[in-house]
Amino acid sequence: NAGVTQTPKFRVLKTGQSMTLLCAQDMNHEYMYWYRQDPGMGLRLIHYSVGEGTTAKGEVPDGYNVSRLKKQNFLLGLESAAPSQTSVYFCASSYSPETGYNEQFFGPGTRLTVL
């Protein structure tokens, strides 16, 4: 049981380049989330999904897109990276109908630098 995994762990992009961050969970969770974490600002929600095929905007969605084609995967895309998107990105998942628990479990993070 790997929990929540994220790829890649590190990435450096040039301004204007695009990339996709992949999140996978093996806990049969219904909900999945993408956060960014910046010094002194805490975790801020970018987008989230409450089920396969659904997505919704969080607190800071501009410049990002997401897709959830399979229940276990949640992809975060940057179409045209900007230096302001330099951050650490965390994926999380929560809620299993079998257990009823609502705690979010986090992946190890992706450190992204945009030059």
Add this chain to the structure above:
Amino acid sequence: EDQVTQSPEALRLQEGESSSLNCSYTVSGLRGLFWYRQDPGKGPEFLFTLYSAGEEKEKERLKATLTKKESFLHITAPKPEDSATYLCAVQAANDYKLSFGAGTTVTVRA
């Protein structure tokens, strides 16, 4: 809008010196208050969920308590391995999302 404020921002303790971290919150109907621990370079690790005022939960040297306006994380006789950033988050009723505070960074010296 839900708001979470944690204090202090940083806390330096001597090994064995007990202390408390504060999490003040405003939320339209609390579904749950969550505490996480985050080590440098890692993702947040779940510690506790508290659901109603008066509730308490313990894990090793950590004890979390909840009132209608704030939560405390008490660290009893801390050890250097308790050094980490502790995050507080709230979830409003009928919501899927968590609102996080900025965290308290605890450093325990041997």
